[in-house]
Amino acid sequence: MSKGTEEVELAKRLMSGDSSAFEPFVTLFQHKLFHYSFLTCGQREDAEEVAQETLLKVFESLHTLREPERVRSWIYTIARNVCYMKRRKSIFAPEEEISLDQVMPSFRQDGSERKLEIADWSSLPDAQAMNSELRQTLQRAIHSLPDIYRSVLMLRDVEELTTEETADILGVSTDVIKTRLHRARLAVRQKLDQELTTAGVAS
Amino acid sequence: MTKLECKQIFAMLSEYLDRELPADLCQTIDAHIASCPPCVEFVKSLEKTVAYCRGAGTSSDGPHPLSAANLEELRQAYERSAPVLIKNRPAAS
Numbered sequence: 069m070s071k072g073t074e075e076v077e078l079a080k081r082l083m084s085g086d087s088s089a090f091e092p093f094v095t096l097f098q099h100k101l102f103h104y105s106f107l108t109c110g111q112r113e114d115a116e117e118v119a120q121e122t123l124l125k126v127f128e129s130l131h132t133l134r135e136p137e138r139v140r141s142w143i144y145t146i147a148r149n150v151c152y153m154k155r156r157k158s159i160f161a162p163e164e165e166i167s168l169d170q171v172m173p174s175f176r177q178d179g180s181e182r183k184l185e186i187a188d189w190s191s192l193p194d195a196q197a198m199n200s201e202l203r204q205t206l207q208r209a210i211h212s213l214p215d216i217y218r219s220v221l222m223l224r225d226v227e228e229l230t231t232e233e234t235a236d237i238l239g240v241s242t243d244v245i246k247t248r249l250h251r252a253r254l255a256v257r258q259k260l261d262q263e264l265t266t267a268g269v270a271s
Numbered sequence: 272m273t274k275l276e277c278k279q280i281f282a283m284l285s286e287y288l289d290r291e292l293p294a295d296l297c298q299t300i301d302a303h304i305a306s307c308p309p310c311v312e313f314v315k316s317l318e319k320t321v322a323y324c325r326g327a328g329t330s331s332d333g334p335h336p337l338s339a340a341n342l343e344e345l346r347q348a349y350e351r352s353a354p355v356l357i358k359n360r361p362a363a364s
Contacts, residue, residue, distance in 0.1 A: 082349070085357040090349055094337065102334035107327065116334050120341050127348035131355040172281055173313060184309035186316060195322035203332075206323050225324035231291070250285035257320040
């Protein structure tokens, strides 16, 4: 089953007046929107409010959604706007750019060998076994990204939307999404790497 | 395709991991990585970063269940929209 099928099915049922889809739809998106807002706004207490306000706007304007296939990008567009209202910050405020050089690791010559200056990642657990310290480090790393990068990483990796859906929500080309996603991932990787080197988040 | 430097590989790694690169370029990168320990190390760290980010949205540390009042607010909004939705429903469905 492709990503987002469940959401689309529920949206179709809701739009045809099938009220039995209401609770599953609310439960599914309340969780998704909570995590999205928490990582975007950085405030746990705001995240539940953002989820509620977003869902309210969703139900108030459900009749304006012409294609249920686009329900995910439509809802995250609304959530993004609600988040910004909460932070009282313009979506159009100038944003810091991340250059590739800033987030690429460097090499050093060790005798005849070229070594990469990165931490030992083998001590870190698999994603399924992330401990709370590592999770918090990750949340800080995501939250500290400049917004134009964080928004792409949130939609593509955390919410697992497609490149096309993300481009649709953010109103930029798919090539821009790919470039920003790569830099965002490299920046998060670098922050985890720094933590590993200095504090040892694996323990 | 000419031989690629590690840094050139690093610049394309997300598209490589997301399988968004043309097949010939993927093969060139595979061939390079197979014999380059620093690249293997770096790819693993980036793969792990992406896996962590995917896990960031599904922690057990989720929202509180909606209060009855909040759920009711949403249900009323849906019920207000429902007549318009049903009116707009395509005849074929």
